[in-house]
Amino acid sequence: MEKKKPIINYKECMACGICVQACPFSCIDFVKINVNKDKKAYPELINNGRCTGCGICSKECPVEAIELR
Amino acid sequence: MKGYIGKILIVDLTTGIFEEQKVEDEVYENLLSGVGLGAYTLYKNIPKGADPLGPDNMLGFVSGLLTGTGSVMTGRWMVVCKSPLTGGWGDSNCGGTFSPAIKQCGYDGIFFKGISVFPVYLYVDNRGAELRDASYLWGKDAVETEDILEKENWNNKKPAIAVIGTSSEKKSLISGICNDRGRIAARSGVGAVMGSKRLKAVVLAGSKPIKCHDPKTVKKYSKEFSKKIKKTNMPQIMTGRMLPLMGKALTIPKNIIPIDGIVSASMMKKWGTGFGNTMGMYNGDDPIKNWAGSVVDYDKSYYNNVNPDKVLKREYKKYHCYSCVIGCGGVCDIKGIGNGEFTHTHKPEYETVNAFGALLMNKDLESIFYINELLNRAGMDSISAGNTIAYAIECYENGLITKDDTDGLELTWGNAEAIVELVKRMIARQGFGDVLADGVKVAVKKIGEETSKYAMHAGGQEPGMHDPRMDPALGVHYSADPTPGRHTVGAFGYYNYMHLWTKVSWVPKLKLSTPKKVEFEASDRNGIITMANSCIKQILDGSGGCLFAMISGVHNWKIFEWLNAATGWDKTPDEYMIIGKRMQTLRQMFNIREGINPIDFKIKDRIAGRPPLKEGPLKGKTLPIEGMIQKHWEHFGWNPETGVPTEETIEELGLDELLNN
Ligand code: SF4
Ligand code: SF4
Numbered sequence: 001m002e003k004k005k006p007i008i009n010y011k012e013c014m015a016c017g018i019c020v021q022a023c024p025f026s027c028i029d030f031v032k033i034n035v036n037k038d039k040k041a042y043p044e045l046i047n048n049g050r051c052t053g054c055g056i057c058s059k060e061c062p063v064e065a066i067e068l069r
Numbered sequence: 070m071k072g073y074i075g076k077i078l079i080v081d082l083t084t085g086i087f088e089e090q091k092v093e094d095e096v097y098e099n100l101l102s103g104v105g106l107g108a109y110t111l112y113k114n115i116p117k118g119a120d121p122l123g124p125d126n127m128l129g130f131v132s133g134l135l136t137g138t139g140s141v142m143t144g145r146w147m148v149v150c151k152s153p154l155t156g157g158w159g160d161s162n163c164g165g166t167f168s169p170a171i172k173q174c175g176y177d178g179i180f181f182k183g184i185s186v187f188p189v190y191l192y193v194d195n196r197g198a199e200l201r202d203a204s205y206l207w208g209k210d211a212v213e214t215e216d217i218l219e220k221e222n223w224n225n226k227k228p229a230i231a232v233i234g235t236s237s238e239k240k241s242l243i244s245g246i247c248n249d250r251g252r253i254a255a256r257s258g259v260g261a262v263m264g265s266k267r268l269k270a271v272v273l274a275g276s277k278p279i280k281c282h283d284p285k286t287v288k289k290y291s292k293e294f295s296k297k298i299k300k301t302n303m304p305q306i307m308t309g310r311m312l313p314l315m316g317k318a319l320t321i322p323k324n325i326i327p328i329d330g331i332v333s334a335s336m337m338k339k340w341g342t343g344f345g346n347t348m349g350m351y352n353g354d355d356p357i358k359n360w361a362g363s364v365v366d367y368d369k370s371y372y373n374n375v376n377p378d379k380v381l382k383r384e385y386k387k388y389h390c391y392s393c394v395i396g397c398g399g400v401c402d403i404k405g406i407g408n409g410e411f412t413h414t415h416k417p418e419y420e421t422v423n424a425f426g427a428l429l430m431n432k433d434l435e436s437i438f439y440i441n442e443l444l445n446r447a448g449m450d451s452i453s454a455g456n457t458i459a460y461a462i463e464c465y466e467n468g469l470i471t472k473d474d475t476d477g478l479e480l481t482w483g484n485a486e487a488i489v490e491l492v493k494r495m496i497a498r499q500g501f502g503d504v505l506a507d508g509v510k511v512a513v514k515k516i517g518e519e520t521s522k523y524a525m526h527a528g529g530q531e532p533g534m535h536d537p538r539m540d541p542a543l544g545v546h547y548s549a550d551p552t553p554g555r556h557t558v559g560a561f562g563y564y565n566y567m568h569l570w571t572k573v574s575w576v577p578k579l580k581l582s583t584p585k586k587v588e589f590e591a592s593d594r595n596g597i598i599t600m601a602n603s604c605i606k607q608i609l610d611g612s613g614g615c616l617f618a619m620i621s622g623v624h625n626w627k628i629f630e631w632l633n634a635a636t637g638w639d640k641t642p643d644e645y646m647i648i649g650k651r652m653q654t655l656r657q658m659f660n661i662r663e664g665i666n667p668i669d670f671k672i673k674d675r676i677a678g679r680p681p682l683k684e685g686p687l688k689g690k691t692l693p694i695e696g697m698i699q700k701h702w703e704h705f706g707w708n709p710e711t712g713v714p715t716e717e718t719i720e721e722l723g724l725d726e727l728l729n730n
């Protein structure tokens with residue numbers, strides 16, 4: 001079975017960084033700047049190879065903006 | 070499953086011995102985590118009369134109880150120690166990602182005692198902790214050091230790093246501890262303590278989960294709050310040019326207008342703290358010309374160059390502390406400023422812009438960007454440095470010092486070039502810079518008592534950039550807090566925004582019919598309000614909450630509800646306020662034990678409006694500071710004349726028992 005990957009919904013995401021800090025392998029970082037035209041840096045999966053699909057990021061997100069697909 | 074970990078790490082830098090200590094639930098239930106846990110640990114472990122820069126002082130890095138539980142805007146961490154600046158209790162608050170990192174290493178706090186023979190840094194990950202040689206980093210600035218340590222220690226997880234810059238290595242009493250390349254725990258002289266221990270950095274790379282009693286309920290409130298923040302925006306047409314008008318408008322009504330604090334979020338989202346840089350000129354919040362001037366002096370011809378819109382022009386992305394849904398910070402492009410030494414800097418905060426702008430009559434914004442980065446790298450407190458330079462300029466302008474004293478610098482108001490040069494010399498402790506490098510109180514000792522009238526401080530701590538003649542509660546908190554000179558403790562303005570009365574039974578509700586002038590009275594009403602401000606601030610510092618979330622209102626940002634859900638406790642807001650009172654009383658007890666006379670922390674007369682200003686929005690304003698302090702202490706159950714917590718209060722709060730266990 002293929003590993004699931006975190007997909008971030010930028011309509012909901014607050015750019016709070018909880019997922020960035022929670023990932024045990026630092027696979028997510030603030031690399032998407034200004035997706036909502038607000039100068040905010042939004043998180044994105046930067047290291048596909050290291051992501052284990054563990055779902056911690058999704059579980060920790062306070063606004064349920066991360067889905068594992 | 071309680072939100073807190075229940076463990077601390079104590080590192081003896083003299084012997085290299087590590088000790089993991091379990092902390093009883095009782096401590097958290099009485100004092101929360103964060104500053105409460107810190108005060109408990111330090112009160113028990115620092116011997117009376119310890120030299121703040123000696124081996125007996127302890128330096129603690131503590132996380133907040135709510136950090137990492139799923140609550141939002143609760144990612145601040147605190148440094149605690151005995152302060153070399155005031156000689157009493159010291160703490161300082163900072164953002165970034167360091168707070169969750171402490172807990173992810175399996176601790177609520179990491180404490181240091183002793184002094185290392187050579188420079189070291191502490192490294193902690195899931196497997197444990199070790200001290201490593203940091204000789205190769207000594208002499209490097211905070212940003213360089215963080216870059217190097219991050220590269221060297223990024224294995225599985227990107228580490229969070231707290232580090233000192235060069236001014237802390239040189240034990241400047243106005244230096245702090247930095248993280249995230251430009252956030253700084255700047256107050257109380259905490260950087261000097263870290264420097265005195267030869268501890269260059271703390272590198273945290275743990276990834277242990279942070280547990281929470283009822284994550285579902287915690288998240289429910291996080292979602293509600295996030296939605297509100299998302300919806301709260303400044304209308305497009307609202308530009309920085311309107312801020313002075315808003316400031317003016319605020320001075321018109323004669324009565325207090327209750328405001329829902331959530332509106333502050335829209336300003337924070339747009340400008341960050343900087344919106345105050347022009348608004349505050351007109352409502353009197355911004356100190357100008359070393360607290361003796363007004364917008365009549367620092368007029369349009371000045372602030373046309375130094376204003377929040379101009380600052381935003383250089384901002385290319387926003388910056389958030391961990392778990393923040395507002396994001397008041399920013400990162401700015403500064404290529405081409407100051408010989409092009411630096412490419413970017415954290416957006417200068419309101420405090421820095423005012424301390425190096427209006428306070429010094431400086432209209433050169435580029436110099437402020439440059440100084441901001443110099444100070445962030447050196448780890449020097451911009452509030453203290455600005456106040457100290459303002460003092461030096463006033464001494465120079467009045468002939469109390471001359472070019473002979475300043476090593477040739479022409480220290481006139483607004484001479485940006487001289488100000489930049491002086492900052493560099495303060496950081497390097499070179500010549501006249503060395504005279505100023507420990508803040509105004511030490512500078513007066515070196516230059517002469519006759520200059521004391523120009524030295525603005527409270528108990529050695531230079532005050533934040535908010536004027537008590539506009540908001541007298543600030544004067545009380547500057548003067549009567551165990552950590553004096555702090556603008557972050559409380560104000561009548563914050564009280565208005567916070568809506569504490571929606572949760573706490575005994576605090577007065579603001580009414581539209583209340584005339585503003587009641588704020589200038591030494592009354593019980595005001596004593597209760599300032600006391601409540603201090604209590605809620607302690608709860609905040611025990612939880613890791615951000616002040617800017619707090620002032621959005623406890624009816625919006627549900628700190629009491631989060632605390633119960635995260636811990637599984639069932640406490641009422643009134644009970645939490647008692648915890649706040651206990652934390653504050655413990656910090657005051659620390660000061661009393663160290664021989665501090667609390668009344669010595671009273672803010673300088675000029676700042677209390679003696680004599681009152683002759684023009685500007687604060688014209689004629691004086692506050693009855695002594696009486697207001699007395700009312701504040703009285704409502705804490707401390708001796709109103711002396712500020713010493715009474716035995717009955719200590720017993721009632723159970724502190725005698727707790728500290729003797
Ligand atoms: S699924 Fe796990 S490994 Fe992948 S990004 Fe999320 S937390 Fe990291
Ligand atoms: S935790 Fe959720 S809201 Fe926060 S940055 Fe990650 S995806 Fe966005």
Ligand code: SF4
Pocket residue numbers: 142164165337388389390391393394395396397398615616617618
């Ligand atoms: S509002 Fe500003 S200071 Fe507070 S947590 Fe957010 S980014 Fe940090």
